[in-house]
Amino acid sequence: MSALSPARRAVIDLEAFRSNVRTLAEAAAPAETMIAVKADAYGHGMVPMARAALQGGATSLAVLDxxxxxxxxxxxxxxxxFAWLHGPDSDFAAAVAARVDLGVSALWQLExxxxxxxxARPRVHLKVDTGLSRNGASVQDWPGLVRRAVEADAAGELHLHAAWSHLADASVEDDEAALARFLEAVAVAEDEGARFPLxxxxxxxAGLRMPAARFGMVRFGIAAYGISPFDDATGADLGLVPAMTVESEVASIKRVPAGHGVSYGLTYRTEGESTLALVPLGYADGVPRVAGPRASLLLNGRRFPIAGRVAMDQVVLDVGDHPVAVGDRVVMFGPGTAGEPTAEEWADWAKTIGDEIIARVGHRVQRVYRNELPS
Structure with missing residues (x-):
């Protein structure tokens, strides 16, 4: 697999990612497509994924900061x-010099x-809070923020480019209410003299299921990486392909008798004489410890359950009497086309979301890229 020891790899299929971006761009059209590459592109690697997103048809990229x-x-x-989360020490001068669009949620940020x-004349996107209760100007603060931005735009000090917000994805009713609040905020801004190009x-x-919320641009995040944003559909159901496959290899094997305890706490004991396979992937690599009792990995074309607790650096598979050798490939998750678990399955086992499963893959897991195109 790799010269690294022990071998841990996240294999990133850039063509799958580009295909996802094309699929999403087609669904959002005529709105433009922005792809989020925040959090190191959800653990995939920001720079190669940014290039692939643009090759797939994205017109802009969202980062966090x-x-x-x-x-x-x-x-x-x-x-x-586009960067939108700022602190009082944020380097706005560097951002302006680098032509970075800036999300603005408060008057102090604008000043x-x-x-x-x-x-320079920076380009800003004013954010209003429509119910998510994170950043974004409150209903009370919104008019004052808009007035100052309109004044600065008229003075040639900035480009007032966009109004924006973020939905909570709590329910259809909640999102429709947030959409109504957003439209009300835009109307208030227009009464103050704002004319937003975007x-x-x-x-x-919402980019996939709420056409009224698409406006001029959709900010696609998790869907671009092949993971569904919905509870009632998988990425495959949406025509998307997971871009990341996390794999390792068997580091050691041992034959043990019935009743043999495995891993910390000895919470697992073999039912009969069995072979145990050690895999060097643990919670430091992104394997959710809480998922251990329900999770399985693919080894030699067959899924085997994790035996006992997930450790920091390793898990153990109980393979029974099935043949296994040191160096055999083990897949934690991937697109699911060869029988391996998907990140969405891991999310179900861990009672979380697919976003967390892929974003938590640790830094010591080597990223390997397939199907690269010239930049």
């Missing part, structure tokens, strides 16, 4: 970038951007 945007600029990516802009509200969920 300014340092991530600057990393993409340093990598030679010239497409529009800090204006103070740092130099002779509105954006929908992410993966």
């Amino acid at each position: 300014i340092p991530a945007a600057l990393t993409l600029r340093d990598a030679g990516i010239e497409a529009p970038l 800090a951007i204006l103070a740092a802009r130099g002779s 509105l954006h509200l929908a992410a993966s969920s």
